[in-house]
Amino acid sequence: MCTPEETSLLQAEETFLALLGRINTLIFQPLLLAGEPSNSKDQECMRLLLQLSVQYQQLWDLTQASLRTLRQRLNSPATVSMEALHLLHSPDLFLEAYRRYFVIYTSCVVVQTFQKATRKKSEFWRSQRKALKQFLTNVTLETSGAAALPQVLCQPLTDHVQQYVLILLRLGDAVGEHHPARELAIQAADRFVTLQSFIRQALGEASATQGLWETLGNRLVDALCSADRRLLQDSQKVPVVASPVRADRVLLFNDVLVLVQGHSFQTFDLKLVWVEARMNEKQISSGHGFHVITPEEEFCLSAKDAQGQACWLSKVSQAICQALSGKKAMPGLEQDQNQEGIEPPAARYCLYTFQTVDRFRLATYDGNWFWGKPHGKGTLKWPDGRNHVGDFHQGLEHGFGIRLVPHGAEDKYDCYKCHWWEGQMQGYGICEYADESIYKGYFRDNLRQGFGVLESSPQAPQPFKFMGHWHRDKKNGYGVWEDKDRGERYIGMWQADHRHGQGIVVTQSGICYQRTFHADKMVGPGILLLEDDSLYEGSFTRDLAYIGKGKITFPNGYFLKASFSTGIGRGFHTQGVLETTAHPLDPMHTCKRQLGIDAFPVESRWQGIYQQFQEFINSNCPEESQEVFLGFHIQTAKELRKSQEYLFCDRSNPDEVSAKIKDILAELPTHQEPESLQLYLQKALKSSVHPLGKLLKLLTLAFQATYSGIGANKHLLVLAQEEVKHHAKEIWAFYQGMLRVALKQQNLTREENEGNEKSHPEAYRLVLPLILPCFYPELFMLYMLYHEKEDNLYSQGISDLSLFPDTKLLECLDVHKHLWPLKDLTLTTDQRHSLVRDRCFLSATECLQKIITTVDPREKLEMLEKTYDEIEDTVSRVLEREYKLPMDDLLPLLIYVVSRARIQHLGAEIHLIRDMMDPIHRGGLYDFLLTALESCYEHIQKEDMRLHRLAGVRNQKALW
Template sequence: MHSGGRNSAFSQRATFFHPQSPAIYLPFFLGTVKMGSPPLRGQVDMSITDVAASLLRTEDSFSACLARINSVVLQPLLQSGSFENAKLLDELNDRFQVIWDLTEESYRTLKQTFGVSESVSIQDLYLAQKADLFLDAYIQYFSTFASCVVTQVFDHAARNKSDFWKSHKPSLQQFLSDFSPGTSIAVALHTVLHKPFWEHLQKYSLVFSQLKEAPGQNLVKEVNEAAEGFAKLHLFICQALDEANLTRNLWKSLGHKFTDVLCVPERRLLEDSRNLALYPSTGRSDRVLLFNDVLVLIQGNTFQSFDLKLTWVDATFKETGKHTLRINTPEGMFFLLAKEPESRAVWQWKLNQAVRQALSGKRDFPLWGEAGRGRDPPVCRFSSFTFREEGRLKGATYEGEWRLSKPHGKGTLTWPDGRNYVGDFQEGMEHGFGICLIPRASEDRYDCYKCHWREGKMSGYGICEYGDEMVYKGYFKDNVRQGFGILENASDAEQPFKYSGHWENDKKHGYGVWDDKERGERYIGMWQEDQRHGPGLVLMQSGVCYQRTFHMDKMVGPGTLLLEDDSIFVGNFTRDLTFVGKGKLTFPNGFTLEGTFSSKSTHGLQTQGILDTSGEQDDTAEKLQLGQEVFPVEKRWEGLYSPFLEFIRSGGQGETEEAFMGFHVQTSKELRKSQEYLFCHRGNEEAPRKVDYLEELIEHQEKDDLQDYLHQALQSSLHPLGKFLKALTLAFQASYSGIGANKHLLSMAQEEVKHYAKKIWEFYQGLLRLALEVKGQPSAGGMEESDLNGPALVLPLILPCFYPELSMLYMLYHQKEDDLYCQGIVDLSLFPDVKLLEFLEVQKYLWPLKDLTLTSNQRRSLVKDRCFLSATECLQKLITTVDPREKLDILQKTYEEIEKTVNRVLEKEYSLPMDDLLPLLMYVVTRASIQHLGAEIHLIRDLMDPTNEGGMYDFLLTALESCYKFIQKEIRLRPSWQVLHNS
């Protein structure tokens, strides 16, 4: 409602307009100018000042008219009670007040201008400078006025205010002076609230016509645009009121069953099939109504309405002998048939323009004018829709992107039961990356699925967080876990566990690793239907392990049990490690006990058999390796390799890349139930680079930079090779970390790492062939047959990922040897340089000590840690790298440092023979004091490039190994060392 805030001068003027005062301004808004007549033409020779003076009088008169309408009509109506659609009068009053404010401002600026100057320019005309504000205000007013016409607000107001009009009969008679005695109150209200505004707009048009022809004005463009705008405004008002009258008549002709649902103030009838023949393909008795927001099909006493924002008009469909339009909607399609091609063309145009305007949220100005000519509605849209028909989406609401009546792009799908999905859609189905929350029955928790989807089902890589705190990371197919995946529950759960392995039809099936964290056990082996089935290894926290065959989770047949004290039992035993039946027990000292074993609670373990004490102690139990024969390395992780092979076969890009490469989503329990969680972003741990990796593959084929390229690719989790390596790392850690750090698995782990290098090289070759094919380039000629050893190239690049677990296995496997070696190093380190050189029988002419002229005691104290210091420091770097090739380089540099020292002492070039090299290297090894040297030597030997065998590297490694064995062997001579040391 309009209230004070106008200037005081106007307030004083407005006091003259009392409801009982003479209608001195009534002729202005109750004149005889007919609606639709062209604007009056003024004299062409009027100056801008003359036009402004005329406009001043016009604005003054119109403002007074508005004041009278406000006091006599609007305010009494708003204050005297409610009636149907009374809110529209409130809205109309708001629009009325905006026009009144603009009129007052226009009058005030003109009055002020004439108060200080006798001449006026166009810049002084508020109407010309703010023409867009005036146009918008009148558009809003007449749009609301048209809504009042549609809903018959004036009729309801007239009936509701009958007593009011009787008490104000004199004032009302003044308003109705130009009407016949039979004129109704509703018609009078309609005229009073319409005619003055229409006529005032005509005067505005006259003003701009005069301004265009006034001499000396230099704002032709602005004036022309304003004049054109007011001309279009007249056309808009005419069209808007025509639509309003047609719509009102339609509501009068339809029954309440239709109007109670369909009749809303803003809705306008745009076309009726009774006026322009068109009928649905279901029958000619049906009626088609096109409104500005919906399309309605009436069939007898029922109707269907279709939101224009989600309506697609397909005119390309052809049916013999018929002029057909196919209409696509979210819940199906139907056909509209026209008798003549002209009718079909008109309906098609009107439908498309109505759809376009509904999508933009506003009508054209003017309606059906130039604004929309030649513009069809977009095929892709954004809107919301609730599905009603039977099917998997019944009751669900979708908000997001659409294409040809189907969800397509990004969107949110919400069901009444609390389920919701946010992500990618294609052709109406969940397809691409998406996050789905599913509430758990009778629990205030959700299962959260962050997966790749294909045709409405989970397919590809996914991360699922279940309401019971379990988490699955792996691959899906048709909504079930399929392929490689890791399932784990919380560490504080009642029965904590972790499974890493193959899945089939949502069950553990194939090769996999199970950690029973409560019992401190790990099972490595085969599964079937969620049961351990086939060969398997069981590892215990205590270090005990055994290899058995399982049938539906039960142990069958004999097995091999390795006890903590390195005893070996081959035969039948229970899960609690009780010997049962026939078996053979081999003790660490080589004795064997073979017979029948039994256990009674009162007597403990009993046996009947033969004890053989003839065997000698050996390291059979320590060195025994498990798993290699029963688990061929190429069969262990088939479920892990298959997605990568499928990735290559399918082209390696697009949605296949998304499904294979996976994603990273930041999660938290606090966000799990909120909508913000559904819109989380992927991958902020490593910003994605839009790089064509296929192009990069082609650019880095040369041998010189291939290794650098592979190094970068394997380090990136965004590159297929890096993703593959990350998955292999997870599988390796699941097997050999923690409980799996068992010396009896060393050979199994070692061959697995070598196999990984082979598979990564094969994967690289497959990607390269794919890249060449996609880019249309010739195949890499003979790369497979070249002298390049691919796996050997890859192995040092991937070894850092597996080194912690692998190194631990080597240390455990060679622990006794290294302990003996370390004790020897401790004893030898007590020797000063001279004594140690003498003990190791290093030729004295090779000693660097003779350069010093010191006493024996001085020499011993000053040079103990300086003799062959550079070689010692070089050898100590052996433990700073994980690459066997780099370790061999360090060994060679150590040899070179020894030679440099000898050459300096001899003051000539001297090539060390083996007899001289070994004692010197023994000295350097002793002073370097490298822990776990045996593990280092064997790791280098097992994983070095086979091409180095028989060469310089092999020779130096053999020499280092000889030094290691010598120190172990000579530990037995400790008494003689002590004597030598004391002397």
């Protein structure tokens, strides 16, 4: 059975549906047929009427759907339950449809859409007075049709909502207490009550807004009036005063706060308005007020009393929350209730164009805000094409950021991918310039400062690469310049972008010289080393032409002191004395053949690299500065310039994500024992994210830039050798500095760890073997070039000695026969000599050959010691007793093993071991064995020995 309330609801829906039809015929159709709009205001009017008509149609469709379910219920109450009624089943659809309708309706009221729409056909609408009266009870005959029109489009709908409330409440009371439809009816009634509240408030705000426009001048109305804008508070009703800015009137709308001063005004987007009830002493003295913060203005709004202050503060806060949520002014809905107690969030995401701030003038910022300032991640775009994407802090670029700066025409940019500190580039950065040159290095105050690498495009007319120290955007201090066009490399001092001070120039042809430079010009005498090892001391031009007095020392020891001048055509003119007294080169000549030793003290060469790391230590290794000082890993694809998308440090490596400095410092004190420390250092130095690994990476790049390619010149060997040793000491000092910071942070004193610290191996012994592989390719190449002549003689000696069979070679070396391993040979008549000699002292030979499989001098010495042990063990087996070889017996046997091992570049290996070995081994067993190996190397080089042996071989072959 259907209840009387359901029948009443059916009748109400039928009546309302018929009413909607008549309104559509008498009002909407004539309004929409008013003709084409002639101006922008008429176009806006027509747009709103169309939207209102569409929403009106949705209400019509919903009413039809509700009526349909009611009729189904009345016709088949047994099959259609009360809960299936559309009004009970889906009340939110009705609420949303009515809400949208009245939002558009009030917009029409605010901008006087109905008055403008009926103005063209005023006679028609006056003729409709009687027709319109049927819809309203409060329309008199004197009321014009146009004036009654807004009421016709509002009152029937509000009356029907009231009917919904009454009928639903009666329906809830009529059904049983436990009936499932009771709760639905009561809930639906409550939601329509909420809708009534919303409609009343929306109509009230629209009426107040329309009234405001009538009190303002046309200029203000044209600037401020919009369909979606609603007046929420007016200082003429609740007085409030703005200070220190002057304002005759303060208006709060649902989207902006407006300060009116005469015929001018200021608007503040509520999304970027912050309010603070707490004020300082100056602000408190001005009355009951609160602080208002905007991106470019800060002022106070002060009321006469606490009630006025609370009213304005609440209204402004509520309006800000609604503006940020993106909702219309609908405080009557459930989700908008209880807004008074909610404070607007301090952190926001908004778009804003600056007008007065000098640094950001006319720039548009899109990103995160905090209390009126850009704070977090965001993007700045200037009208001139500049673009900054990155981190901001308290209104300034702070953190990692990417800035594009237009450079001339053709859509070219300078791209800065750097760390920023309080609005300026500070720390490590990568800059890709419009000419396709790239700078990777450190900045300070927006200028290149400290260590950095500047490299041109390979396609540039004069390609170059500079690695060194910068001061205020100019090359200054020690640095390496490679002129790829001339095939030259300059190693030396700079000042204000000019070569200034001592410098070395290495050419692609192998010629190198050392001169004093002044503003890029060579001054005074210098040293010039030619390919044939001739040495010239004196003045010469950049084209290497001798001028003035000078001295040439030839490779054979002869020297020429003379005055030189360029002649006509090729060659030069000279007049002097040629000294032909044959004598070996004195030590002074040898020193002069190693350039830069005194000119560039090793401690001063790469201060720009160490400075950044020392600052990091001195500031106690702050986590926020880890990337600023130590660099970062970032993609450098050119597509970045086009897409301008936001890129931060590459975090694809999970190890990099976890490699926080606090974790590194926490782990450091746990590795104090020598073995644990060595493993830790080995891992840290290989890591691309550990500070020690970053430092080693930079030093390696500097070393390669100096000594690889053109820089692979034998006259730079001592220079390179000093650097490697110094790097080991500096890395150890950096580790010690990090350890001090770690101990301090963990409240551990140095005294507690003093014993362990003293037991640590020094840097030379612990760090050098770990870092040497990084420098080894370039360093060993220098050793090979320096000892090339000796190694060639040695190779020829090895080639000659390879012609000897084992027994004959042992005999020529005067090895006592009782020491020969004959029992191991078991000679037969058909056995080849090559197979025989491969078996003699084979284990010792194999041990010695392993010396080239490692770059660690200590491991090389261990291989040498093992070779000695194998020789001694072989002899002991031959003698069938333990035997300690005296030097007289060891040297010829070692010469035999060296000749059979056939190690290439043995001279370079020996001298590298000698120069890089731990000083603790000097004078010990390792030193003794290395000296023995040196004697063997020198012995094999001797020409008279090789000739004597070759003669013996030929005689033996003749006998065979």
